[in-house]
Amino acid sequence: MRRRSRRGPDRIVTRASDLAQMGRCERLVVLEAMHGTKRDAVQEAARKRGIAAHARFETLGRQAASVSGGCARRQGDRCFIATLAFGDAWQTDVLRDFRDAVLRRRHWGRWLVASYYRHGPRICRVLRRSPTLLRMTRCILGWAAHGWLRW
Amino acid sequence: MKFESMSLWMPGLAIALAVLAVLGRLLWRRRARMAEWRQRPDALRDAQLLSVEAEYRSKGARPIVARVDRAYRLPSGRVTLMELKTRSTVVVLPSDVIQLSAQRIALEDELGLQVTDEAFVLIPARAPAPFAVRSVQLMSRAAIDALVERRWRLMDGVEVPRWPERENVCRRCGQRAACRGAGERLVGAVRRPQKF
Numbered sequence A: 001m002r003r004r005s006r007r008g009p010d011r012i013v014t015r016a017s018d019l020a021q022m023g024r025c026e027r028l029v030v031l032e033a034m035h036g037t038k039r040d041a042v043q044e045a046a047r048k049r050g051i052a053a054h055a056r057f058e059t060l061g062r063q064a065a066s067v068s069g070g071c072a073r074r075q076g077d078r079c080f081i082a083t084l085a086f087g088d089a090w091q092t093d094v095l096r097d098f099r100d101a102v103l104r105r106r107h108w109g110r111w112l113v114a115s116y117y118r119h120g121p122r123i124c125r126v127l128r129r130s131p132t133l134l135r136m137t138r139c140i141l142g143w144a145a146h147g148w149l150r151w
Numbered sequence B: 001m002k003f004e005s006m007s008l009w010m011p012g013l014a015i016a017l018a019v020l021a022v023l024g025r026l027l028w029r030r031r032a033r034m035a036e037w038r039q040r041p042d043a044l045r046d047a048q049l050l051s052v053e054a055e056y057r058s059k060g061a062r063p064i065v066a067r068v069d070r071a072y073r074l075p076s077g078r079v080t081l082m083e084l085k086t087r088s089t090v091v092v093l094p095s096d097v098i099q100l101s102a103q104r105i106a107l108e109d110e111l112g113l114q115v116t117d118e119a120f121v122l123i124p125a126r127a128p129a130p131f132a133v134r135s136v137q138l139m140s141r142a143a144i145d146a147l148v149e150r151r152w153r154l155m156d157g158v159e160v161p162r163w164p165e166r167e168n169v170c171r172r173c174g175q176r177a178a179c180r181g182a183g184e185r186l187v188g189a190v191r192r193p194q195k196f
Helices: A016-024 A026-035 A041-068 A080-086 A090-101 A107-129 A131-150 B002-039 B094-111 B141-156 B176-191
Strands: B048-057 B064-073 B079-084 B118-124 B131-137
Touching: A016 A026, A016 B064, A016 B094, A016 B141, A026 B141, A026 B176, A041 B002, A041 B048, A041 B064, A041 B079, A080 A090, A080 A107, A080 A131, A090 A131, A090 B048, A107 A131, B048 B094, B064 B094, B079 B094, B094 B118, B094 B131, B094 B141
Parallel strands: B079 B118
Antiparallel strands: B048 B064, B064 B079, B118 B131
16 A cells, blocks of 8 residues: 655745754654644743744844845835845845945936836836736846845 | 024924934944844854845755845855854754754855855853854755655655654653654554545
């Protein structure tokens, strides 16, 4: 008789945190797949502490990035099209970095940014209606983000 | 007379408050930058913070999705990873190395950048420093691929799961009762058809 797999066809992605559990205990990996995660009160409290610490760590990192010129900042950003195309992804952060590091330092760049802000919402409305155009935009902006990151 | 004097000092007060607000914001941001900088190890002093809590996905038949706590771009162009762990003891576990190695593969595949073999684990510590930083050497791509493969084979029930190397892993394990009940026959239990 053929053994039945525990995973469905869409469950082919492995999360790094799940993989890390292999280093802790392989039996735990199997048992959690069978019975689900089980935590006692102490472990649950530790998990909540961990989540809170990570949130503080993230906030501090984003605040610091907004000062140091890193591309992980979030404030003062209005990248309409990039956000529509990628959401809150690294590509959006990289394109913001390009705006601040290159465009805002040049006269023509500032004009370009101002035009983008003026017409961005209207372009977004068009892109929302057309998935093909959105896919093309995603492709072009993704290529541009890669280019800027490697440059 | 009273109204005239008010009209003189009110704009002054507004300007002073605005200046104070700007100064406060600048100080607050500087404080955040200094706090973040103090958390860095010496090797990352000149690095640029590339991403914070960003998710990356590797390519291939069995992709890995990883959420990177912080990634720094070194002046050489290479990227170094940093992971926060909130355990009570300042110790790096094999699971940390596996997690960071998986993160490296996901980031390299998605961004096309080279990640250094050395990564850092940040663990809360007692005074004088709020954090202890430990350096780790990451595993190779082949080793992680093998681990992913083994994990899927465990899920399929074709491999026998190993017992942990240290007994203290079991001490606070939530699956302790189920593990004891399954005994050595755990592999048979996994093979049982499941509804999902």
